[in-house]
Amino acid sequence: MTSFRDIVRMALGALRGNGLRSMLTVLGITVGVFSVIAAVTAVAVLEGVLTSNLLEMGSQTITITRRPQQRESTDEERRRPQLTLEHAERLADRATLAASVSPSVRLDGRTLRGGGEETDPNITLVGADGAYAANNGLAVSDGRFLEASDVTAGRSVVVIGTTVLDELFSGREALGKEVRIDGLRFTVIGVLEEESGGFGMFDPNRIVFVPISRAIPAFGLGGDDVQIDVRAPAPELVAATRDETIGILRAIRGLTPEAENDFEAVASDGLAEGLKGFSNALAMGGAGVGLIALLAAGVGVMNVMLVSVTERTREIGVRKSLGAKRRDILVQFLLEAVVLCQMGGLVGIGLGVLAGNGLAAVFKSAPAFPVGWAIVAVVGVTVVALTFGVYPAIKASRLRPVEALRFE
Structure with a gap:
């Protein structure tokens, strides 16, 4: 039985052996995660700036205006x-x-x-x-x-x-x-x-x-x-x-x-609630774009893994003839998919935080790090890896040793 350490070593070796292909796959995941993290980090910075400004304005101020300030006015409101x-x-x-x-x-x-x-x-x-x-x-x-x-x-x-x-x-x-x-x-x-x-x-x-x-x-x-x-x-x-x-x-x-x-009569806490709703909408919009990019990257991961299975058919046959079980092959290919996606995810998180905090430099405010969204990103890319990597992994694990060894 192949140990888990050996499986990890072989998975990493396979990724190093196909450096360019691995890098391109990582890039796709990076773009998806970057879109999400950059958006939510920028929104967190903006929310901090807005909250700070409202606190400076004071929680005791009520602002009276003819039309709403946090949304588009209706025709009736414009006629006030x-x-x-x-x-x-x-x-x-x-x-x-x-x-x-x-x-x-x-x-x-x-x-x-x-x-x-x-x-x-x-x-x-x-x-x-x-x-x-x-x-x-x-x-x-x-x-x-x-x-x-x-x-x-x-x-x-x-x-x-x-x-x-x-x-x-x-x-x-x-x-x-x-x-x-x-x-x-x-x-x-x-x-x-x-x-x-x-x-x-x-x-x-x-x-x-x-x-x-x-x-x-x-x-x-x-x-x-x-x-x-x-x-x-x-x-x-x-x-x-x-x-x-x-x-x-x-x-x-x-x-x-x-x-x-x-007319509108809004206290500072009401303005804060309206701005929070607006920032949440921006964050969800950025997350939606990132999710679409991640799904597209997931398809790319599956394609790359399928090509890898085809190219390594003889290797799989040799391993099986030497005693490797279906589970070992399955775990190795799933692990390769997870490592690829996690590498892209971590790079995307880092770049996204840096890009989002560019606004902090512009507004001279405290930087933000969306810990919750970073955890979601790590879990999300793992799910993408398992979802889009499972079919190639199953296909590899089901190869018969005799047929695999004959493959040219």
Whole structure:
């Protein structure tokens, strides 16, 4: 009886003897596993970035928008009446639970000029008030953020992100300097701390803030929707604050008791749930693509093993004539299939983790290693090896020694 150690030795020797064929088979498995692991690793990194950003924004903030932010709007939702600055002001007057009510408007694709330089035309301008920074987890590294007096007076002042600072002033002192936005002059009063995530509704490093009372008339934003951030006084009062906010806004917008809300009111935990569902969908999509690639690679494994059986017919006949049992031949060929697939699987896991964590370098976030999915990949390629390797192995084990020895 052939020992298991001898079977392993012969299987590895057979693989080394057909190096190019083995390498091509491994490559097919590698591509399939790489697709899965790269996708789920990238999604894990993105989920970590998003979760971190939401935590920085705070678990006490409720965001009011006219249309949903986590999915495509329906036709009915697109026809909803706008949220206006007046709505925010009336909400602030009536709210009893809210610690702050902060309206904001947004304008993308701006170019800033200053210091003899200009930025790329991808700066986001936000018209906001003094409460915006606290409601959205923003901090200032130099100078100050907007204050109530800036909004009341409609001052031409601006708080800039670090990317704007670098592009206009090469990272040097910017406080008190003048910048131009669409030809209008603004004085820099603050610089935001650099954010490591830079993902989501906008990259906070490529953003500038001006008083909302100045932004709306200066940039023609009177017809644009206002986003309203409502901050609860404590985490345990988020639900009550949200309910009160919804009730007040329904009254302001003249909704009847039976009418549905014509706005969205989402707390930070609700945003996290929506983003988690989105990331899960991305991960499953990547896993589906990888599964298809693995099945295709499995067919390749079977073809290679069948060719190997044909080429090694005389070898099988010699082994059987020397006392090897059918089980020994079966185990050897199955082991060869498993080794091939596991080699491809391990390489695919390594490359997939490296590729997926490329996003971690981009967003300057912690790397991710999807342990659960790596285990699934190892088990999966083993199943592929056994499924697609069993037929060639059975065929090899059933060869008759006399006929095998006659094979040319």
